[in-house]
Amino acid sequence: MATTRTPFEDLPASVHTVIEERTGPLLKIETTAAGFNSEISARLHWAGGTCFVKGLRTDHPRAWTQQREAEVSPHIRGIAPAVLWHLQTEGWDLVAFEALDGHHADYSPGSPDLPKVADVLRRLSETPCPDIELRRAEQRLLGYVANEDDAEHFVGSALLHTDLNNTNVLVDDEGALLVDWAWATRGAPWLDAGYWVIWLMAAGGHTPETAEEWAARVPTWHTAPRTGIDAFAEAHANLWEEIADAAPDDWTRRMRYAAQGWAAHRSAQ
Known part of the structure; x- marks a missing residue:
């Protein structure tokens, strides 16, 4: 069963601030259909680039999957998109990946x-x-x-x-x-x-x-x-x-x- 989706824009302002410390000011946010088991699924655009972010609340039963993806990423370069950053803040667990256009x-x-x-x-x-x-x-x-x-x-x-x-x-x-x-x-x-x-x-x-x-x-x-x-x-x-x-x-x-x-x-x- 699909997880209920939360619009990225509905995340607390403090979460946006932490993310923009890594990206710079966000210029565009696109909610995506990807991430069947994610509460957050969005493509973020800023002056220096683009990334795909998926996320779950830290108390979600599958929150452990976020850590799993972050841990395996360095070992599968060239087979999967790279993880750019992983953060936990204000009750949210978020992983950012390099954006793909395929x-x-x-x-x-x-x-x-x-x-x-x-x-x-x-x-x-x-x-x-x-x-x-x-x-x-x-x-x-x-x-x-x-x-x-x-x-x-x-x-x-x-x-x-x-x-x-x-x-x-x-x-x-x-x-x-x-x-x-x-x-x-x-x-x-x-x-x-x-x-x-x-x-x-x-x-x-x-x-x-x-x-x-x-x-x-x-x-x-x-x-x-x-x-x-x-x-x-x-x-x-x-x-x-x-x-x-x-x-x-x-x-x-x-x-x-x-x-x-x-x-x-x-x-x-």
């Missing part, structure tokens, strides 16, 4: 964006996992596997994004970048390619076979044991069934249908 990735079959997404996932798979606090893939999925031993397939030391919604992938002429690292996770290196399979199918037009062909463009996919992929697909069918039951809407239904379709394909092989 478009959300088009996951439809034949899209020229798909090779760029595969490439950024390849580059991420080659990025060392930082020694910071991260959730672990096997723990996140433990409650959704058929038996606890299946979760062992997800253990690993790779840095994972895990939320490959096409709105979290920005594409321009140069390539693709991954945004929204709130759910950064440590786990098996092939898992992000698996997450991508489900989002490709949910976008429409992809069969399980064609979605897996795109996953195979990420070299780490080939390190996954067949039983591990089977367990991952089944776990996400269970996960998205739970999510869609709790928050039924068009996109959760599409995700449930895609995850169930992939799991059925894997079990039929």
Whole structure:
């Protein structure tokens, strides 16, 4: 469920003052649709540049995600927009990122964006996992596997994004970048390619076979044991069934249908 949005202009004047100590006087403020889980989502313009700011109240249950994004940022340069500053003031937690001008990735079959997404996932798979606090893939999925031993397939030391919604992938002429690292996770290196399979199918037009062909463009996919992929697909069918039951809407239904379709394909092989 989306977080209620607060206009940037409604932040206390003291918060604006702290921000302008970093930027100089703001000349333009654009509220954006980005930041599905953010209370603040805006693009700020000043004489010296532009940035994107997302924020939550410090007492919000997901306020920890702000710190996670700030901590992971130095380790994913060239894969994600850089964090410019992170501040907590007057009950608000705000993170500023370099502004990007790309478009959300088009996951439809034949899209020229798909090779760029595969490439950024390849580059991420080659990025060392930082020694910071991260959730672990096997723990996140433990409650959704058929038996606890299946979760062992997800253990690993790779840095994972895990939320490959096409709105979290920005594409321009140069390539693709991954945004929204709130759910950064440590786990098996092939898992992000698996997450991508489900989002490709949910976008429409992809069969399980064609979605897996795109996953195979990420070299780490080939390190996954067949039983591990089977367990991952089944776990996400269970996960998205739970999510869609709790928050039924068009996109959760599409995700449930895609995850169930992939799991059925894997079990039929």
